[in-house]
Amino acid sequence: MKSILQELFNGSIYPDELIISRDPDYSLLSKKISEMMHMWRNKLSKDEFAEFEALMDLRSEVDSLHAEASFMCGFKLATWIMIEAITGKGELVRNEN
Numbered sequence: 001m002k003s004i005l006q007e008l009f010n011g012s013i014y015p016d017e018l019i020i021s022r023d024p025d026y027s028l029l030s031k032k033i034s035e036m037m038h039m040w041r042n043k044l045s046k047d048e049f050a051e052f053e054a055l056m057d058l059r060s061e062v063d064s065l066h067a068e069a070s071f072m073c074g075f076k077l078a079t080w081i082m083i084e085a086i087t088g089k090g091e092l093v094r095n096e097n
Contacts, residue, residue: 015071 007013037056041049083089 016067 002010002012004013040052044052
């Protein structure tokens, strides 16, 4: 079995694909989105719906970029927490003085 570092190096780890929300509202909201998309498909002309879908795609791209930035920030913060725990230094603590 390969190590996590080997898998990461080889590009075999995709954290985004492994995330499955356990929030009970997730499936309900997904269903609502699907139903509303169907409603808008019926209300709008083909061209208008295509524009609406393009808007939704842009929103999805923004959400993905935000998720990536959040992941990187969280990973860095966790790493600094581990470093602080190991070294005993408090570089990330705000000094109010």
